Amino acid sequence: MNDRKLTVKTVTLAYFSGTGGTKAIVSCFETQFVKSGIHVNVIDISCCNTYHEEKAPDLLIIFSPVYAFRLASIMEHWTKNLPKTQNTPAAVISVSGGGETSPNTACRVHCKRLLVKKGYQLIYEKMFVMPSNFASQAEYQLNLQLLNAIPQKVTQTVTEILSGKIYLTRPRVPDRFFAFIGKAEHFGAKIFGLSIRASKACTQCGLCERKCPAKNIRLQNGVPKFGSNCMWCLKCIYDCPHNALSPGVLKFSVLKDGYNITEMSDKAKTQCDAEYHPSGSMLWQGVIDYLRK
Numbered sequence: 265m266n267d268r269k270l271t272v273k274t275v276t277l278a279y280f281s282g283t284g285g286t287k288a289i290v291s292c293f294e295t296q297f298v299k300s301g302i303h304v305n306v307i308d309i310s311c312c313n314t315y316h317e318e319k320a321p322d323l324l325i326i327f328s329p330v331y332a333f334r335l336a337s338i339m340e341h342w343t344k345n346l347p348k349t350q351n352t353p354a355a356v357i358s359v360s361g362g363g364e365t366s367p368n369t370a371c372r373v374h375c376k377r378l379l380v381k382k383g384y385q386l387i388y389e390k391m392f393v394m395p396s397n398f399a400s401q402a403e404y405q406l407n408l409q410l411l412n413a414i415p416q417k418v419t420q421t422v423t424e425i426l427s428g429k430i431y432l433t434r435p436r437v438p439d440r441f442f443a444f445i446g447k448a449e450h451f452g453a454k455i456f457g458l459s460i461r462a463s464k465a466c467t468q469c470g471l472c473e474r475k476c477p478a479k480n481i482r483l484q485n486g487v488p489k490f491g492s493n494c495m496w497c498l499k500c501i502y503d504c505p506h507n508a509l510s511p512g513v514l515k516f517s518v519l520k521d522g523y524n525i526t527e528m529s530d531k532a533k534t535q536c537d538a539e540y541h542p543s544g545s546m547l548w549q550g551v552i553d554y555l556r557k
């Protein structure tokens with residue numbers, strides 16, 4: 265396929281972010297597009313779940329975290345409800361903790377299919393990597409490097425997109441299979457959410473209720489109660505100012521030291537050792553490969 269420079273006057277960046285990693289990347293994209301003189305419309309789909317732009321943008325970019333080898337269900341649902349369009353260019357950016365490794369490589373497949381069904385013309389896809397918020401993390405210095413790498417990676421991506429570079433992948437069948445069965449995570453999410461309880465440390469401030477992107481938390485006599493719409497984004501647990509929320513099941517998924525992307529980004533500015541070489545754990549090879557590119 266020939267790459268032809270894209271004429272973009274307006275771009276829509278639609279995103280979901282549970283714990284702020286994807287949001288940090290979107291905000292860097294916004295800065296970069298604005299610098300290029302492009303009008304940017306940013307949509308946080310957890311606040312506004314319908315898409316009502318009067319005129320289609322010149323380019324739509326969808327951003328989502330990777331949950332169990334596919335994009336967040338809320339983003340798949342939003343994409344499914346998009347109005348039909350005619351050949352509007354679209355790109356899909358996934359944000360994972362593990363990188364573009366097997367089976368993560370197939371995470372964008374379903375969303376891409378939904379976009380094509382709506383009449384979008386797919387032009388680009390890419391995996392960004394942020395410090396993992398799930399179960400375990402890469403080495404501390406690797407996480408700091410990931411955060412410092414954002415501006416350079418975003419600049420490269422925006423330049424490629426605007427220069428008309430077509431970049432689309434075709435994941436292997438086994439990876440597609442894992443992405444397909446990753447849908448079972450939706451069931452795990454329900455069980456996880458239903459099992460969350462507030463400890464005595466809860467001050468009944470209501471922050472979790474106000475901020476839950478799935479609107480799955482209701483205060484009953486001041487105490488947070490969890491329904492069955494949890495999507496396992498972990499926002500309520502990590503953002504609780506009193507560390508008062510914990511799940512009754514699937515406890516391994518929560519990092520015991522918590523997760524705060526703002527704090528990590530501040531540390532990355534002063535504590536990152538650019539000379540640091542990772543110990544070579546295979547588990548985080550996707551992160552190492554991403555940083556090397």
Ligand SMILES: Cc1cc2nc3c(=O)[nH]c(=O)nc-3n(C[C@H](O)[C@H](O)[C@H](O)COP(=O)(O)O)c2cc1C
Binds near residue numbers: 331
């Ligand atoms: C329930 C759940 C499942 C996840 N599954 C994957 C996965 O399959 N592969 C991966 O690389 N990262 C996985 N992650 C890590 C997130 O994709 C990663 O931390 C991402 O940056 C989170 O984005 P956010 O901060 O915008 O919510 C998972 C996280 C959660 C909460």
